[in-house]
């Protein structure tokens with residue numbers, strides 16, 4: 551907690567573009583070209599749009615949160631909001647110091663991209679260290695604050711890096727790395743109204759407000775005040791109870807893998823999770839959940855349940871990952887040919903049960 555007052559002012563100070571250490575710019579790149587400057591001007595100070603996406607939001611300054619993305623029109627559930635190639639990806643194992651690596655990778659990108667990186671916010675800059683005198687440390691802090699998983703490595707995506715965090719029912723977009731396209735895709739998990747902030751989640755938020763806040767303040771340097779964290783105490787405790795139960799049910803459902811519970815119990819547990827998530831408004835990971843149920847049904851030779859769970863998985867994977875994602879194709883195959891799956895009949899025949907919901 552002592553951490554926060556030190557970090558927040560530092561972050562707010564450094565997220566202002568004109569407060570960026572000048573030596574960082576000079577150190578990391580040759581003077582940006584006039585073309586890049588003109589392009590930057592016309593891109594309204596934000597990173598350029600790729601693949602026709604990006605018309606649905608703009609980058610805004612938000613009190614207490616630095617920058618964030620605000621919807622400029624209604625965004626429909628499942629809509630592709632951002633498709634973005636990485637500025638660079640850091641592989642899982644490296645042979646040089648992280649600061650040297652980040653600086654080297656930054657040399658390789660164009661001036662506009664470098665500028666986009668250097669304008670990102672950061673936290674956890676060593677206390678007492680002068681950013682002007684340590685540009686490599688600033689670059690590393692930017693990387694640590696903004697990098698996300700991209701395949702085996704960790705990548706920087708300056709456009710999606712402006713997404714702020716929300717917990718549980720508060721986040722409305724999800725991102726995923728697609729190996730085939732070598733790009734990050736951000737889809738709307740829910741309908742988003744014009745003027746609403748686009749929020750993703752930085753962590754598994756199926757835990758209590760206290761735990762979430764501790765993690766977010768330590769890792770990202772902010773005290774979460776999203777719609778869920780701002781609930782009054784009674785509502786927050788009810789949310790905590792639901793999230794804890796969801797988490798516990800996930801653990802229980804996993805016992806099916808070691809034969810410790812029956813397929814009927816596993817699918818019934820999935821239905822319980824689904825119901826609790828409806829009450830909580832937590833909609834993420836439902837494609838995976840329904841696909842797991844379809845897998846259990848296939849294993850117990852229950853073709854009818856396998857089809858209905860696979861249909862549900864198609865629907866929710868489509869929202870989160872896109873209709874053309876590999877996982878949608880996989881579960882479509884399950885829906886069409888449950889008997890043709892390699893897990894078919896690997897457990898005793900059982901009627902495991904269909905989804906109790908069919909709605910999105």
Ligand SMILES: C[S@@+](CC[C@H](N)C(=O)[O-])C[C@H]1O[C@@H](n2cnc3c(N)ncnc32)[C@H](O)[C@@H]1O
Nearest residue numbers: 614615616617671696711712713714715770772
């Ligand atoms: C990946 S950046 C997100 C974009 C950032 N707001 C910016 O100005 O570029 C992560 C940082 O944003 C801020 N942030 C994200 N979500 C927040 C929230 N819900 N409340 C306050 N600050 C938040 C924190 O400072 C965090 O370290």
